[in-house]
Amino acid sequence: METRNGGPLHRSSQEWLSTLPVFLLLLLVVFLSSGQIIHSQLLKIGESTWDEYFLLRTAGLVPPPTCERNPDIDARTDEIVQRRQAQANDDPLADILGGGAVDRDAVRQSLMAARANCRAKWDRYQTVEDKVTPGVVAFRNMEGGVATVVATLGDYKRLLLALLLLICATTTTFQRHHISLRPSRTRKDHVISMGVQVLSNTLLLISAIAYRGSDLRAANAGVTVDALYLHWVWIIGFAVLALAALYQLLKPPRDLEAGGSWGKALLTIPLFSFMCISASVQFYGQGYFHGVSVYMNMMMELSTLFLNLALYIWIGMMLKQTRLTHIVFDLMRPWNLSPELMCVVVLSFAAVLTAYTGASGIFVIAAGATIYRELIRVGARKQLALAATAMSGSMGVVLRPCLIVVVIAALNKNVTTAEMFSAGGKVFVLSLLVFFLYSQFARTTPARVAPFAKALPASLKRAVPLMPYGIVVGAVALFFNDLLARQLDEFSAPIILPVMLIAILLYEKLSRHAVHLFALFMVGMLISSYLGIWEGYQALSGGTLPAGVNAGELEAALWGDLWRNLLFTLFLVVHYLVPTGDQDPHYAPEEGISEKLEGAMRFATTETTGHIGALLLLMAMSMAASGIIERSGVLEALPSAFGSVWIAAAFFVVALVLVGMFIDPLGAVILVNAAMAPMAQANGISALHFWMIALVAFELGYLTPPVALNHLLTRQVVGDDEVESAKLKSGSFFRRYEKFLLPISVMLTVLLIVAFLPLFSDSVHGWVFQKIQAG
Incomplete structure (x- = not known):
């Protein structure tokens, strides 16, 4: 609910001096990143609209050539020959060095080549002047303006x-x-x-x-x-x-x-x-x-990466302003899952969202409070709910398009994002399975699931309210993919996701009718895409492939576009033809959540400001703390070679967990890449295997006292009083400290499996850490 009265101009000094500048800076970062994409597309549009646009865009900016198009070749030849001959006569060593004679034909050929080059310059200049039109100039000014602004901001x-x-x-x-x-x-x-x-x-x-x-x-x-x-x-x-x-x-x-x-x-x-x-x-x-x-x-x-981190935090806070997490939980209620099974489902959803909000801590900040409340609502004990909330961001750091993986690939050339996300998917499945097993051993009530025939129809009915969100998100995705040629991946996510969240807030907070505009745009883009698929199919059938296009690649692209279009078409059909199902009866506006667009953006940016300040300053000091280790001589004291790969793996497991316990993710990655990654490779641990160990070890460190960063963030979003109320004075040791012991048990088991099981078998190692050849 709104916590402040008054119009947009009646805001606190903090909002004027902090929230507004940060909002403008974040928009500037989004524009800077997307501006490069827009400029490249403007160049393609210009080239496809006007022949030789790369020449035409220089009209009025390049002065005419200064050379003479029709020089007197014979006169110039005589002049040069006479001058060189005079110079040779004045040189007493010319005869000795062989420079006494001047080759008249060579001089003439040189002058004719210079004349040809000059005429080509004049022809090019005249072509530009003849072909340029007011439309070319107007488009060139717009495209050049975008290029100038992007280049200028890129320097800052x-x-x-x-x-x-x-x-x-x-x-x-x-x-x-x-x-x-x-x-x-x-x-x-x-x-x-x-x-x-x-x-x-x-x-x-x-x-x-x-x-x-x-x-x-x-x-x-x-x-x-x-x-x-x-x-x-x-x-x-x-x-x-x-x-x-x-x-x-x-x-x-x-x-x-x-x-x-x-x-x-x-x-x-x-x-x-x-x-x-x-x-x-x-x-x-x-x-x-x-x-x-x-x-x-x-x-x-690494300014680009840290600016992207700020955008991810903003994405998380805007997500918090939406009703998406409530609708997802409403979708699961008909299944009447027991608390432990609900935790498994929540962690699987949270992992995907974590990957799209940059890092585990950011997701805990963004959705931790909602996850905790919903788990308590289904009957979870507070210790279990706190454990699941702290873990909610821990499993998704290995999934596409998580920022931490992008940072690792940027710093270490021995691994690629494709390889890490491929192995990460398998590690995620393993983590979820281990949590399921541990949670079932620790459960206090029987496992339960509602009858399939009853739960599935009710759940599908409650999925109908998600369709407008699919239309809004799909329209933005089509805009970037089909118009700007940028898919949603680990590199473009910091650019595209803020636009998607702003579009969702426009739909939720400004007008629900905005979905019709997004749907209209989507219909137009889908029609164009279906026509493109048909043309591609005709080219594939007739064997008339465009230059540089492989038949297999074209077929895969056509199938990908077809399945995407069918999914978006389903969103449109369900939204406009199927009546909306029952809404979450428990939903009510929360403190810090606005029902208006301006308020939602303001609250999201205000929270973003606080979290950016806390996280970025902590990361900056983590780098300074890594300097203590670097300059202390500890790294030089470590052995360059261990007795066996098993001893090396055990050392790195312990060392990486300790790093994760005291240093934030990005600072830890920079330190480990410089100090430990080369050592691991020298001891027979492949780069991909090492970084999977590192990611799991970091997350174990963030869940382990004395710091336990994810638990500290959980305390911030859930509330200190609520965390204190979860403490138990009786019961077994595990029950009293379940919020720590359950996550530690799960991540430690996963870490030991990831670190040591591939060493037992080359086939297991090859399957988990499969190298992907670049196409």
Whole structure:
């Protein structure tokens, strides 16, 4: 429900100074990424509309040639021969070196070639001038404008990321939303948490100032330094961040509780502050005062990936504003599943959504509260519901198009996204099977499923409300696929998914009639696609294939388009011909969920701002923390070779879990790629096998105390009071700590199977980690 009254102009200072700038920055990132696609398509349109468009687009921009089209060849030949002969006569060594005679024919041939080249330039220039029309100029100006804007913004991706991080981190500080082991509730908690944040932010400021001084000295010494202006952005940003923490320290919130203990207050220190202070102490001890900033600058080198991460967080928060998760749960209710079986179904759905929201933590933030409530509603015990909520994002990181896999493939050239997603699908099935087995052994009530003949019709009836969403999403997918030639995959997902979520919000929050516009567009695109399929079939049957097109590839593409079109046609038919089934009777507007478009976008972006600040700053400090390991000499002390591949696999299992327990996903990937991946390959563990071990080990680490990042995020979205109410004072050890033990048992079992079973058999290894040859 709406939590604020007033029109769009009556907003808080935070929304004007933080939410609105972040909203504009995120839109700019989407435009920057999609602008490259749009520009390439504009070039194709121009070339297909006007012959030699690549020449025509230079009209008015290139001056006419300056050479002479009809020179007097004989006169010029005589002039050059006479000049060269005079030079030879003046040279006393000309006869000795063989330069006394001038070849008149060679000079003439050279002049004739130059004349031909000049005439070609004039002909090309005249062709452009003759063919150019006002339409070409108008289209060229539009296409060139898009190219200029995209190229200009592309040079400032680092600035966009720095602004996004600093604005969001400052907002997170004011919201007291940084990730810590426990929330700040008492005055002692507040003093410790904010006091340490003042210290850590001041250390970041000192590091940024020292880094600027170092780069200035390097520049003065003649070394090329990129983006020197960014230093002032970091200095000003960290100064504001330190002042924000100081303001919060001196002016505490009024809702703080009295009492508390200094020992527990230490647990409220944000994780990024722990990492920042630890790294700063080590770097300062080495005289490396700008060390933290140097490692933070690694984020700038991967600015595209971290900007995509911000988009994924935005996607997750927009998903939270929709009714999609409620409709999916409503779809499952007729089956009357027991809590443990419901958890299996929820985790399977959540895995797919996790893959499309970037990382496990992002999905927990986006849908964790809904998952927890729905599991409690079907009778799940609170410990089980918390376990499933924390795990809801853990199984999908190996599925297409998850961002973490894209990052790994970008950093490590020994694996491809296709190979990792192929192996990841098998690891996902294994994870789901292991969870099912463990959950059934741990169940407290008999397993139950409603009769198939009764549940299936009711479930299909409740699937009808999903059809408008299929039409909206399908229309956007057709727009990108058929008009912009970009399919929804791991590379385009950060671009296409925000557009899909905005389109869904337009349908839900602005007008339900908007679905008719999307349906009209879809019908037009489907008709065009069906005609294209027919033409492709005719070409395939007649053997008149376009140049460069393989018959097998064309047939596969035609079948793919046909099945896609039939699915979208089914959405249209069901939506317009089948009456809508019963809606979820339990649905009610929630706090922080708006029923209006402006409110939904505002709430989603406000939440996005807080989570971007918490996650990106934590990731930045994780890179600094990885610098502690890198400079400590620990990696050099590790053996380059182990006694056997089994010992090596055991070492990497333990090491990767420890990394996952203390370092965030992207920071962990960067550290592991540099330090452990080459070592694993040298010890006989293939790159694909190693990274599957790493992904599962990371997720086990995120579920394992003392940090247990996914449990911390679950606490944030479910609520501290609700998590505390789930604690049991009696019962077996497993029951009292089920929220930790069940996920750890599942992921540990999967990790051991993934790490060691392929080593027993080459055939198993070859099947799971199949190499995919590039076409």
